[in-house]
Amino acid sequence: MKGLARIKQDELGWVEKETPKIGPYDALVKPLALAPCTSDVHIVWGNAYMGSEPNRIVGHESTGEIVEVGSMVKDFKPGDRVIVPAITPNWSTVNSQKGFGQHCYGMGSGMSFVSAKDGTFAEYYHVNDADGNLALLPDNVSLEQAVMISDMMTTGFYGAELAEVKPGDTVAVFGIGPVGLMGVAGAYHMGASRILAVGSRPAAVKVAKEYGASDIIDYHNGSTVEQIMDLTDNEGVDKVIVAGGNENTLGEGLTVLKFGGVLGNVLHYDGVEKIPVPALGWGAGLSDKTIRGGVCPGGRARMEQLVKLIQYGRFDSSKLITHKFTNFEDIEEAMIIMRDKPKDLIKPAVILE
Numbered sequence: 001m002k003g004l005a006r007i008k009q010d011e012l013g014w015v016e017k018e019t020p021k022i023g024p025y026d027a028l029v030k031p032l033a034l035a036p037c038t039s040d041v042h043i044v045w046g047n048a049y050m051g052s053e054p055n056r057i058v059g060h061e062s063t064g065e066i067v068e069v070g071s072m073v074k075d076f077k078p079g080d081r082v083i084v085p086a087i088t089p090n091w092s093t094v095n096s097q098k099g100f101g102q103h104c105y106g107m108g109s110g111m112s113f114v115s116a117k118d119g120t121f122a123e124y125y126h127v128n129d130a131d132g133n134l135a136l137l138p139d140n141v142s143l144e145q146a147v148m149i150s151d152m153m154t155t156g157f158y159g160a161e162l163a164e165v166k167p168g169d170t171v172a173v174f175g176i177g178p179v180g181l182m183g184v185a186g187a188y189h190m191g192a193s194r195i196l197a198v199g200s201r202p203a204a205v206k207v208a209k210e211y212g213a214s215d216i217i218d219y220h221n222g223s224t225v226e227q228i229m230d231l232t233d234n235e236g237v238d239k240v241i242v243a244g245g246n247e248n249t250l251g252e253g254l255t256v257l258k259f260g261g262v263l264g265n266v267l268h269y270d271g272v273e274k275i276p277v278p279a280l281g282w283g284a285g286l287s288d289k290t291i292r293g294g295v296c297p298g299g300r301a302r303m304e305q306l307v308k309l310i311q312y313g314r315f316d317s318s319k320l321i322t323h324k325f326t327n328f329e330d331i332e333e334a335m336i337i338m339r340d341k342p343k344d345l346i347k348p349a350v351i352l353e
Contacts, residue, residue: 177243
């Protein structure tokens with residue numbers, strides 16, 4: 001089979017490999033929709049590569065069709081169209097039983113694609129623990145919508161969950177790339193009364209407003225902290241979601257957070273050794289401000305829960321897709337676009353039917 005791989009540091013290319021073999025609890029899937037992620041960019045051209053094997057096929061955002069299932073798989077069969085989460089834990093580990101499947105074998109190990117095996121940018125790919133990790137694709141949910149659930153939606157909504165957004169809260173969302181936009185949507189669906197979204201790209205600003213942002217903070221217009229404090233009559237916000245920015249963004253979020261507030265971080269600080277925490281912004285450690293950060297949940301239950309919002313007309317995740325391709329080989333161009341981030345980009349995707 002053919003796949004798009006990280007040949008070595010800073011080199012992306014096509015490789016030929018044997019079709020993966022599956023075990024009794026696994027599934028073999030062929031892609032129907034694929035999307036590159038900033039994490040894929042970090043893996044190839046950054047500092048996030050978690051494996052040591054050369055020519056590792058990349059990709060972890062996919063919707064597919066089952067080709068084969070293992071003898072012990074009960075709920076899925078060949079021909080089923082499925083949502084494949086980016087996080088596919090081994091659900092029998094102690095960490096999974098404690099509620100942290102995304103860290104089933106250690107930090108971030110629930111993302112087995114790329115870190116432990118070839119990813120989804122292939123003609124066929126392996127999914128472990130199929131009954132626990134796959135979700136059937138409802139007939140009225142499009143491939144465009146489904147492929148955005150696997151990582152972008154679960155991660156962005158998790159940012160709102162980590163921040164413990166409650167009805168009536170005022171929320172600041174730092175970064176309105178695809179994850180941040182889903183953070184806006186997550187905060188809105190959890191009842192935020194006011195959402196201040198930090199970003200400037202016109203395409204992203206438009207979708208942020210459609211997803212529930214009440215105010216847009218353009219960092220080109222001056223201090224983000226000062227703008228947020230001005231808009232909130234110097235009170236700050238109840239909750240913060242950090243989904244973009246740099247090593248200083250967490251400190252900015254803490255500074256605008258009210259005493260007793262919660263900051264949910266879903267930003268990966270690629271290549272950063274230290275994240276500064278401003279003493280004053282944290283009340284010299286005595287502000288009762290909580291910092292939470294984590295890898296998004298994966299697995300079947302999570303996918304089934306999120307897809308209901310789309311299935312029953314409450315949400316449209318496909319608004320993230322600004323660059324659409326239709327051929328399997330186009331995933332290479334989509335990766336380059338994700339790396340270069342043209343001004344009109346939110347998210348590229350390859351839709352194969």
